Amino acid sequence: MNALKDTATVNEDDANLLVLIIDTNPLIWTKSAKSLSLKEALRHLLVFINAHLALKHDNEVAVIASHIGVSKFLYPIPNPSRLSENTDQAVDSNLYQRFKVVNDQVISNMKDLFEDVSTLNSYPDKASSMIAGALSMALCYTNRIMRSDEIGHIKPRILIISISPDSPYQYISIMNCIFSAQKLGIPIDVCKVHSEETVFLKQAAHLTGGRYLKLQIPQGFLQFLMITFLPDRFTRNYQCLPGEEKVDFSASCFCHKKMIDIGYVCSVCLSIFCHPLEQCSTCRSSLMLASVNECGLKLLNGIKKQAKGRESGGST
Known part of the structure; x- marks a missing residue:
């Protein structure tokens, strides 16, 4: 049913906007350097970007870096004139000029990002990157492009290359x-x-109808990108992939920022807590602990009664 619905809204002639978010946490990339280094991954990603642009002449791409404490556009950039001073402007007859522009901007801005170490010293959580900030930038950019497209010809999607663990x-x-x-x-x-x-991010892919892939063979990074993530939204309606794994819908509590499976939810603002509170720390609403405890006691007594009934029924 979903495939039929997507076919009705997505056309084969639509242009595709790919917003690529690259997790550039240098600490985590250093740990995985033996299997796949950031330099090798970037080389594969540039080939993937060029393949996306080569599929249709009106396909567009944007690249965002999710770094420690900061998110930054690698392509396109607001001031391309500054970049032209630092890059080679010679025309290569063996390379499509659009590929060269994208590759040069991504590589140059990635280099500037790693040379700036100010955020590394000021941001406390160095085990994660600013995925939330990068996603916000991607959505704002995508929304602006969609608003300028009056006929709805552009169909956007976001691809996140993740390497850092979750940050509650x-x-x-x-x-x-x-x-x-x-x-x-x-x-x-x-x-x-x-x-x-x-x-x-697994929840993000599930709730938005995207795809989630845990890379098992780092040496096949480019092949997995081409097969799984290169097809546009129209083509995906006719593509068969392995079934999805179970999605963990665990949440992070608002009080201690830790992952929980069972928690207490404020009925006013839907904030989640790992233990019952007298007052919601988000909206300051009073929470009825007495009713919570009473409901819990009634539920426990009901379970005990059912258990006793089964025991008595089995003995007779």
């Missing part, structure tokens, strides 16, 4: 981005390169 401190921001993408009809694809599974 970004849970609220990431969920807001997920719901915004869901409302705009923008699928979020996720390629998990290293480290453990990411719960938040």
Whole structure:
């Protein structure tokens, strides 16, 4: 049913906007350098970007770096004149000029990002990157492009190359981005390169109709990109992929920023807590602990009665 619905709204002649978010956390990339280094991954990603642009002449791309403490556009940039002073402007007859422009801007801005170490010293959580900020930038950019497209010819999607673990401190921001993408009809694809599974981004792919891939063979990074994430939204209706794994819908509590499976939810603002509170720390609403405890006691007594009834029924 979903495939038929997508076919009705997505046309074969539509242009495709790919917003690529690259997790550039240098600490995590250093750990995975033996299997796949950032330099090798960037080389594969540039080939993937060029392939996306080569599929249709009106395809567009944007690249955002999710770094430690900062998110930054690598392409396009607001001031391309500054870049022209630092890059080679010689025309290569063996290379499509559009490929060269994108490659030069991404490489140059990536180099500037790693040379600036100010955020590394000031940001406390160095184990994660600013995925929430990068997603917000991607959605704002995509929304601007969609508003300028009066006939709805451009069909956007977001691809996240993730390497850092989940940050519970970004849970609220990431969920807001997920719901915004869901409302705009923008699928979020996720390629998990290293480290453990990411719960938040797996939820993002599931809720927005995107694809999630945990890279098992780092040497086949480019092949997985081409097969899984290169097809546009129209082509995906006719593509068969392995079934999705179970999605973990665990949330992060607002009080201690830790992952929980069962928690207490404020009925006013829907904030989540790992233990019952007398007052919501988000909206300051009074929470009826007595009713919570009473309901819990009634539920426990009901379970005990059912258990006794089964025992008595079995003995007779």
